[in-house]
Amino acid sequence: ELDLAESTAKLLGARVEAQTVHAVDDVSLAIAPGEVVGLVGESGCGKSTLGRMVVGLLNPSDGAVRYRGKTYGELKGEAQRKARLKVQMVFQDPMSSLNPRLRVAELIGEAPRVHGIVPRREVKDYVADLLERVGLDPTTARRYPHQFSGGQRARIGIARALGVNPEVIVCDESVAALDVSIQAQILNLFMRLRADLGLTYLFISHDLGVVEHISDRIAVMYLGRIVELGEAEDVIRRPNHPYTQALVAEIPTLGTEKRTFAAIKGEIPSPLHPPPGCHFHPRCPHAFDRCRVERPALKDVGGRLSACHLNDDARRAA
Numbered sequence: 485e486l487d488l489a490e491s492t493a494k495l496l497g498a499r500v501e502a503q504t505v506h507a508v509d510d511v512s513l514a515i516a517p518g519e520v521v522g523l524v525g526e527s528g529c530g531k532s533t534l535g536r537m538v539v540g541l542l543n544p545s546d547g548a549v550r551y552r553g554k555t556y557g558e559l560k561g562e563a564q565r566k567a568r569l570k571v572q573m574v575f576q577d578p579m580s581s582l583n584p585r586l587r588v589a590e591l592i593g594e595a596p597r598v599h600g601i602v603p604r605r606e607v608k609d610y611v612a613d614l615l616e617r618v619g620l621d622p623t624t625a626r627r628y629p630h631q632f633s634g635g636q637r638a639r640i641g642i643a644r645a646l647g648v649n650p651e652v653i654v655c656d657e658s659v660a661a662l663d664v665s666i667q668a669q670i671l672n673l674f675m676r677l678r679a680d681l682g683l684t685y686l687f688i689s690h691d692l693g694v695v696e697h698i699s700d701r702i703a704v705m706y707l708g709r710i711v712e713l714g715e716a717e718d719v720i721r722r723p724n725h726p727y728t729q730a731l732v733a734e735i736p737t738l739g740t741e742k743r744t745f746a747a748i749k750g751e752i753p754s755p756l757h758p759p760p761g762c763h764f765h766p767r768c769p770h771a772f773d774r775c776r777v778e779r780p781a782l783k784d785v786g787g788r789l790s791a792c793h794l795n796d797d798a799r800r801a802a
């Protein structure tokens with residue numbers, strides 16, 4: 485059994501306004517081959533930073549991201565290039581991540597050609613196959629990104645990632661910009677590709693409702709820390725951490741208007757000055773003295789991990 489991506493990234497030093505932000509603090513997450521892990525939290529909680537570290541766009545200042553047991557830095561030359569291709573990212577906004585001056589044929593075909601995955605004379609057929617795989621007509625290869633709908637651009641972004649034969653795909657808000665019905669289509673596509681190609685996903689979203697149905701496990705992040713991690717069904721049906729409970733309460737049921745995080749009391753604090761103790765304490769309806777001074781550790785609670793003092797406090801039962 486392999487750790488496709490184990491991150492024990494600690495104290496990532498991102499320079500913002502000349503201050504060091506600990507965007508991701510002491511996160512440990514191992515993803516098994518073929519697994520889908522949903523990573524959920526409000527914007528600014530560090531989940532995109534974690535995603536960028538997993539694909540190697542950012543380096544943790546302390547700790548490591550390992551792909552099949554090795555960090556990118558431990559691999560040299562050709563081996564590093566190959567490992568990095570195996571972990572691809574599908575970005576938040578497909579339009580901004582696609583060069584508007586390039587035709588789809590180039591957008592999708594360039595990386596496989598440059599990396600020698602497909603010979604030049606076969607690129608056209610290769611692109612046509614990828615377009616079909618993501619549900620687009622191969623003749624669309626001639627067109628430019630602006631000639632597609634949001635959902636179609638999402639498919640192009642996915643075809644592009646698939647072109648280099650990845651094993652792991654990090655999806656950062658990959659369906660966030662889409663209408664709910666289109667979201668469902670793209671999520672279905674992700675799941676079909678997983679079944680066909682044996683892909684592994686780290687699926688990052690601010691919306692627990694989006695990751696609910698596709699994840700094997702769900703990790704909930706709050707201000708740079710994972711506060712709950714467990715089987716998706718456990719986390720959704722029996723959330724342990726008060727923050728997860730609030731997120732679950734806000735999953736919109738079908739046909740109701742989509743609600744936002746405003747329903748959780750207060751704003752997410754700045755990661756520049758995270759509250760001491762449990763980062764969630766200023767917003768937590770159950771906070772007590774210990775929460776303001778002592779950081780709760782992730783502990784096994786009935787088969788999932790949760791970081792909340794209530795779990796070893798008699799108050800839980802009360």
Ligand code: SF4
Nearest residue numbers: 762765768775792793
């Ligand atoms: Fe709330 Fe305290 Fe648990 Fe944090 S540790 S979630 S403040 S009860």
Ligand code: MG
Nearest residue numbers: 527528531532
């Ligand atoms: Mg983000």
